[in-house]
Amino acid sequence: MEEKCICMSTMLSDSLSNEAFSLPRDRSEPCISVTNLKKQYGKDSAYTLNGVSFNVRYGTVFGFLGPNGAGKTTTLKILTTLLSPSSGSAQIFGRDLVKKQSEIKRKIGVVSQDPSFEANLTVEKALNLYGLLWGLRDSRARKDKVKEILKTFDLESIKNSKNDELSIGQRRRVQLAREFMHDMDLLFLDEPTVGLDPSARRMLLDYIKKHVMSGLTVFFTTHIMEEAEYLCDEIAIIDKGRIIAFDTPTGLRQKYVGVHKTIEITFKDILNQSFIDLLKRTILRWRKKDGGNMDGYDHNRNDNTSDIDVKGTNTVVITVNDAEHVISKILQLVYKNDMQIESISINPPSLEEVFLSIVNNKDDDNSWAR
Amino acid sequence: MKQVIDYIFISSVLLLTYRNLVAAIDKMFLIWQIAFPVVYIFVAGYAYSALIKDQGINVGALSITYVSFLTAGMIGFNVMNGSQIAGTIFWNDKRNGMFQQLLVMPFHKVQYVIANLITLIIIGLASAAVIMIIGLPTIFQDVNVTLWSIPYTILALVVGSVFFGSFTIILSTKMKSSEGYNVISNGLFLFFAFVSSAFYPAKGLPEPLSIAFYVNPLTYIVDITRAGIFSQIDVFTNIELVILSLLAAMVFLIATRAMIRMQV
Numbered sequence: 001m002e003e004k005c006i007c008m009s010t011m012l013s014d015s016l017s018n019e020a021f022s023l024p025r026d027r028s029e030p031c032i033s034v035t036n037l038k039k040q041y042g043k044d045s046a047y048t049l050n051g052v053s054f055n056v057r058y059g060t061v062f063g064f065l066g067p068n069g070a071g072k073t074t075t076l077k078i079l080t081t082l083l084s085p086s087s088g089s090a091q092i093f094g095r096d097l098v099k100k101q102s103e104i105k106r107k108i109g110v111v112s113q114d115p116s117f118e119a120n121l122t123v124e125k126a127l128n129l130y131g132l133l134w135g136l137r138d139s140r141a142r143k144d145k146v147k148e149i150l151k152t153f154d155l156e157s158i159k160n161s162k163n164d165e166l167s168i169g170q171r172r173r174v175q176l177a178r179e180f181m182h183d184m185d186l187l188f189l190d191e192p193t194v195g196l197d198p199s200a201r202r203m204l205l206d207y208i209k210k211h212v213m214s215g216l217t218v219f220f221t222t223h224i225m226e227e228a229e230y231l232c233d234e235i236a237i238i239d240k241g242r243i244i245a246f247d248t249p250t251g252l253r254q255k256y257v258g259v260h261k262t263i264e265i266t267f268k269d270i271l272n273q274s275f276i277d278l279l280k281r282t283i284l285r286w287r288k289k290d291g292g293n294m295d296g297y298d299h300n301r302n303d304n305t306s307d308i309d310v311k312g313t314n315t316v317v318i319t320v321n322d323a324e325h326v327i328s329k330i331l332q333l334v335y336k337n338d339m340q341i342e343s344i345s346i347n348p349p350s351l352e353e354v355f356l357s358i359v360n361n362k363d364d365d366n367s368w369a370r
Numbered sequence: 371m372k373q374v375i376d377y378i379f380i381s382s383v384l385l386l387t388y389r390n391l392v393a394a395i396d397k398m399f400l401i402w403q404i405a406f407p408v409v410y411i412f413v414a415g416y417a418y419s420a421l422i423k424d425q426g427i428n429v430g431a432l433s434i435t436y437v438s439f440l441t442a443g444m445i446g447f448n449v450m451n452g453s454q455i456a457g458t459i460f461w462n463d464k465r466n467g468m469f470q471q472l473l474v475m476p477f478h479k480v481q482y483v484i485a486n487l488i489t490l491i492i493i494g495l496a497s498a499a500v501i502m503i504i505g506l507p508t509i510f511q512d513v514n515v516t517l518w519s520i521p522y523t524i525l526a527l528v529v530g531s532v533f534f535g536s537f538t539i540i541l542s543t544k545m546k547s548s549e550g551y552n553v554i555s556n557g558l559f560l561f562f563a564f565v566s567s568a569f570y571p572a573k574g575l576p577e578p579l580s581i582a583f584y585v586n587p588l589t590y591i592v593d594i595t596r597a598g599i600f601s602q603i604d605v606f607t608n609i610e611l612v613i614l615s616l617l618a619a620m621v622f623l624i625a626t627r628a629m630i631r632m633q634v
Contacts, residue, residue, distance in 0.1 A: 080474045082634045102476055110474040116467025118393040129393060133385055133475060188474075 030091075031186055031217040032056035032079065037088035039074050039241075048074045050241035051088070056234070061208070061218040063232030063249075065225075067359055071241045072221045073113070076190055079219065080110050092186065109179040113190040113221075115171055117163040123174050124150065124159040127181055134182035145181055152207065153177035154200070168195045176204060186217045193227060205231055225352040235351075237358055245358045252354045261323040262347045265330070266315045268340040275337060279316065279330065280308050286329050314342075382477055386485030391492070394459045394468075403452055403497050404504075407444035411505050414569075415440045427571055430602025438509040442599045443568035445501055446592035449494040449527050450562060453534030454555060456486040457542040461551060470634050479629045483539060487622070491531045498527055514601040523598025526611060530591035533618040534562075536625035543628040562588045590614040 032055065039049040049071045056062040066072050077083040079090060081101045090097040092104045118126045127149060131142040150156045153173055163171060172195040179187065187208070193201045205227060208218055222228055228235060229249050237245040237252075245252060307319040320326045323346050334341060415437040426433035429442075463469035472482060506513075515523075538555060545551040563569075565579070566588040572580055583589045590610040597607040 077634070082470065082473060102478070105474065105476045108474070110471070112467065112470060112474075114467050114470070116471040118468065119462070119466050120396070121393050126393070129389060133389060133472075133477075135476075 029058055029094075030055040031058045031060075031093065032062070032219065033091040034075075034079075035089050037075070037078065037090060038086045039071075039078065039083065040086045047086075047241050049078075049085070052238065052241070052243055053088075054236050054243060054246060056217060056219060058217050059212060059215050060233040061212055061220055061231045063228040063235040064219060064221045064238065065223075065228060065235060065355060066221075066238035070238045072238060073190070075238070076112075076188060076219070076221060080108065080188055081105060107185045109182065109184040109187045111176055111179050111187070111189050111192050113194070115168070116175060117171055119164040120162065122160050122162055123155055123166070126163055126174065127178055130178045131181040136182065149177045149180055152180075154203070169197060169200070172196055173200055180207075180211075184216070186219065187211075188219045190221050191223065192220075193222070193224065201227075225350065225355055229351045237355060239359055249351055252351070252358075253349055260319065260321050260349055262349065263318045263320065263323055263327055263330070263344070264311075264315065264347065265318075265334075265344045266342045267334075268314070268342045270313045271310065271316065275339065276308075276310060276316070278337070279318075279333060282329055282333055283308065283318065283320070283326065286326065382481045383485050383488065386472070386477060386481055387488045387492070390459055390485060390489040394462060395455065395489070395493070396458070396462075399455065399458070400493070400497075403448065403493065404500050406451070407448050407497075407501050408504050411437065411441050411444055411501075411508060415508065428573070429596050429600050430604060432512070432514075432600050432602055434509075434512040434600060438512040438600075439571070439596070440569065441501070441505040441509045442596040443592050444505070445498045445527070445599075446530065446588060446595045447563060447566075447568040448497055448501055449530045449591060450534045450559065450588050452494040452497060453490050453531055454538055454559065455490050455493060456535040457538035457551060457555060459486055459489065460539065460542045461548040465548065473634060479632075480626055483536075483626050483629050486539065487532055487535045490535045491528050494527060494531045495524065509599070512600055515599060516601050519598040519601050519603060522603060522611075523595055526591055526594035526598065526614065529611070529615050529618045530587070533587050533591075533614065533621055536618070536621040539625040540621070540628050543625075543632045562586055566592060568592045587614055587617055 034055070035053050037049050037052040038047055040047050052071070052075060054062075064072055064075065074083065078085050079092065079097065081097065081104065084098065093107060095104055097104060118129065121129065124146060127146045128142055131145055136142045136145065150159050153176065155170075155173060155177060158166060158170055158174075161170075163174065166174065172192075176192055189208070193204060196204065208216075208231065212218060218231075220228070220231060232249060234246070234248055235252060236243050245255075247255060309317045311317055318326065318330070327344075327346070418440070419436045422436060425436075427436055427439045428434075429439065460469065463472070469482075473479065541555055541558075542551050545554065565582050566586045567583060568588060572583040572589060575583065590613060594607050594611055594614070597603045
């Protein structure tokens with residue numbers, strides 16, 4: 001009954017302050033501010049969220065990553081008002097999330113991980129209805145918007161198909177497209193590209209980027225690290241209900257290995273085992289001479305094999321800190337052995353490596369969190 | 371300011387109601403909603419009339435034919451049957467992800483409940499009107515409506531819709547699957563349908579069965595509807611209307627509370 005009272009009073013107070021709602025556009029201001037958020041589903045159950053705090057600035061894309069069951073969806077459900085937190089506070093647009101629900105909901109868009117669709121309607125009619133539900137009352141303006149969205153999301157060929165006749169990917173595209181039927185200041189995307197083909201995925205990411213340029217803030221959860229890397233300005237990694245890392249993608253990479261890089265060499269000839277062993281011994285000798293300089297990486301990797309991988313028959317991938325020095329040693333070795341190189345590249349660690357390292361090492365070291 | 375609040379609340383409810391009518395209702399359900407009572411009136415009505423040798427049935431001070439009795443009963447029955455749509459809309463919305471989506475939009479659970487009830491009131495009244503029109507030749511000789519009895523009947527049908535609609539909403543929030551919901555609601559509604567005065571009069575029944583009839587809100591809906599259609603409103607039907615209204619208000623509050631407390 002108490003919850004109901006809160007709900008009713010929230011509706012009334014929200015409606016009262018509706019007219020005076022305006023948003024700051026300063027990128028340094030937090031659009032979302034979460035402080036010590038906790039969620040416990042039952043009195044005796046463990047905390048699904050255990051003191052989560054972070055800020056999301058206006059006009060940025062915030063990546064929220066974590067393994068399955070880490071607390072991503074619970075956080076998202078709290079921020080989208082579907083769940084109430086057990087304790088802690090959250091503000092969106094400077095408004096209290098619990099007290100100003102309706103006011104906040106008018107300015108956000110949500111694309112959830114699970115499909116949602118009007119099964120009995122065609123794509124065009126469903127978009128039209130969605131626009132109406134969002135308050136787009138002018139039928140002419142709504143029709144134009146539907147046309148624009150159908151074109152942008154390449155849905156014109158299926159506009160007369162009913163939603164329950166569509167493939168998973170098409171349905172997903174409609175679900176994403178639908179959210180752009182209304183104006184919003186903050187968009188929550190929960191693994192939005194699941195089921196999309198590569199071109200639709202890239203189109204969506206670029207479309208989001210375009211909207212971010214014009215002021216949209218995006219809260220983005222994904223398991224696909226390339227997407228996070230492509231889109232996100234800042235990334236938080238959550239595991240077991242706690243934020244274990246929070247930085248820019250570049251910042252995370254630097255914290256992860258400092259100057260750690262990957263050297264990938266493709267040879268013209270097929271590699272033989274004796275050359276691979278020689279390569280491993282050379283790198284190991286250099287490392288011992290250099291004092292095993294692997295700071296910031298994996299201190300357990302002092303064996304002579306774990307940071308050299310062979311891909312296919314003619315490619316080696318070597319993970320080192322001081323790539324410039326190591327590469328000169330390797331080139332000498334290649335020259336001495338009369339080998340020919342087809343291509344060579346030095347790459348920074350991928351975000352996926354960063355993610356795996358942080359999640360796998362979280363129990364040993366919590367110093368990642370800013 | 372109150373007007374602004376009311377406008378925002380009402381407009382959200384109307385939008386959700388419109389959405390229910392255009393998107394959430396299965397057309398086959400609507401056809402069945404009309405077809406079933408009509409078939410029942412014309413098949414069972416005349417078949418049973420032959421069985422009981424067309425003896426008159428008393429409604430208040432009036433003696434009417436069984437077909438007239440059944441037609442008025444089917445209108446009340448139809449309102450109860452139509453209320454299952456509230457649960458169906460909810461389950462379809464949950465299955466298609468629209469329930470959660472609507473709740474992250476500027477809508478509240480309370481508005482969702484009210485919109486579902488309004489939807490089934492509209493469907494209940496519209497189908498009652500259609501049944502009345504189709505069944506008119508069968509009850510033409512007994513119908514006796516007045517300016518007062520028409521709103522009285524409509525009120526009973528609305529209150530009945532709220533009762534059964536809220537009841538199905540409670541049921542659907544408590545059940546873990548749509549299959550479970552269908553089994554339980556069909557079972558309960560079968561009891562409501564046949565342990566009521568929709569198909570046969572309550573007078574002259576064995577006492578336990580007669581008590582069971584008057585524990586069932588459908589009996590009140592049907593009695594009031596008949597009293598309205600045949601202008602036999604008396605103190606007893608007024609008491610039935612008051613009891614029905616109180617029950618409907620109580621069940622509506624429980625349904626709203628169940629919906630608010632439900633984890634999404």
